[in-house]
Amino acid sequence: MTTPLSEVLDSRRAAEFHKAARALLKEPLLLAHGPHAEEFRLVRQHAGELRDWFERNTGWPLRVDAEAARLGRTPGTLADATHPAREASRARAPFTRRRYVLLCLALAALERGEAQIALGRLAEQVVLDAADPHLAAAGIEFTLERREERLDLAAVVRLLMRYGVLRRVAGDEEAYVSGAGDVLYDVQRRVLAGLLAARRGPSMITVGGFEDRLAELTAESALDSDELRFRAIRQRLTRRLLDDPVLYYDGLSDEELGYLTRQRAFITARITELTGLVAEVRAEGVAMVDSLDDLTDVRMPEQGTHGHVTLLLAEHLADAGGAVGREELERRVRELAVEHGGFWSKSAKQPGAEGEWVDQALVKLTALGLVTAVPGGVAPLPALARYAVGEMVVREPGLPHPRSSQRKA
Numbered sequence: 001m002t003t004p005l006s007e008v009l010d011s012r013r014a015a016e017f018h019k020a021a022r023a024l025l026k027e028p029l030l031l032a033h034g035p036h037a038e039e040f041r042l043v044r045q046h047a048g049e050l051r052d053w054f055e056r057n058t059g060w061p062l063r064v065d066a067e068a069a070r071l072g073r074t075p076g077t078l079a080d081a082t083h084p085a086r087e088a089s090r091a092r093a094p095f096t097r098r099r100y101v102l103l104c105l106a107l108a109a110l111e112r113g114e115a116q117i118a119l120g121r122l123a124e125q126v127v128l129d130a131a132d133p134h135l136a137a138a139g140i141e142f143t144l145e146r147r148e149e150r151l152d153l154a155a156v157v158r159l160l161m162r163y164g165v166l167r168r169v170a171g172d173e174e175a176y177v178s179g180a181g182d183v184l185y186d187v188q189r190r191v192l193a194g195l196l197a198a199r200r201g202p203s204m205i206t207v208g209g210f211e212d213r214l215a216e217l218t219a220e221s222a223l224d225s226d227e228l229r230f231r232a233i234r235q236r237l238t239r240r241l242l243d244d245p246v247l248y249y250d251g252l253s254d255e256e257l258g259y260l261t262r263q264r265a266f267i268t269a270r271i272t273e274l275t276g277l278v279a280e281v282r283a284e285g286v287a288m289v290d291s292l293d294d295l296t297d298v299r300m301p302e303q304g305t306h307g308h309v310t311l312l313l314a315e316h317l318a319d320a321g322g323a324v325g326r327e328e329l330e331r332r333v334r335e336l337a338v339e340h341g342g343f344w345s346k347s348a349k350q351p352g353a354e355g356e357w358v359d360q361a362l363v364k365l366t367a368l369g370l371v372t373a374v375p376g377g378v379a380p381l382p383a384l385a386r387y388a389v390g391e392m393v394v395r396e397p398g399l400p401h402p403r404s405s406q407r408k409a
Contacts, residue, residue, distance in 0.1 A: 076240030082367035
């Protein structure tokens, strides 16, 4: 018996909608041209349904035009520093404070500029803006005379090219860094205009202090009814379930926990409907598990020496039953190097290398919500129990970032 054409078409449309939603969660800024052109086409085709879902369930606006699709995604937890912007290169080094400041200054200069700009001209504008007394008072200074500073600006420009804000016309960033040449770019002004994901313009915020300014930047409208207040809670919880590898109950307010207890099945079903993520409910919290394992910017387990070290340290921390000091972790890596060194890279077996391997492992375990820093070391969080020796290792919770994700500004 053949399947009716109407059912085939409905099934295909549902699969395309599902793929478009996942594409936006992986890359909140999709361009009409480039590696994500097919995903952009699907998002544009289903823009109405996607816009309705995200606005109702997360409060994230979706803007789609002929050039780009931009999901105005803000992180579920503003204090989470475990997913920084990263270099658009093989090194994937995280952005430093200097690079973030340069990124903001570069965006401001591009907003005021023309349809094309040379990297040298952009650097001149950045240096002029960096002379602001407020930046000097914060200890920020740029002359771009040192190679290190020019490398930072080049990293910022490459990130903007990845986002589609800049398109290289001629030249090469390495030539600029070495002082041997310049680079010319086209500025995609419509993409630039939609890059900032904020509810208020930064120029409208007058409060001082980073945390206060960040809160004002993303503050929602005053809620004057129970219906609006409950909708805001639902949106916050949905954002965190989409964003966080594990949503721990002890990180919620009493009001949020009460709402989640009553509406958990409804909220998680809506997320499953959109993304295919499946809720894994434990006594300590909820994780949305991704069987496809591509809605994440941090994976575990992972191949290679780094992945093996991280997994073995996770087992050690899970079996410890409490906080573990830094010295103990480094000592454990030295022991593991003797036991598994035949399978590890040569650099992992060098004397003194254990500190770097511990650092890399803790960055990943923290980003996945498996450990938390305590004075002198780290303490395991409940979800780490899945890595205890003797227990079956199950799939890692989905962590949808661009970010991108590297989370976009």
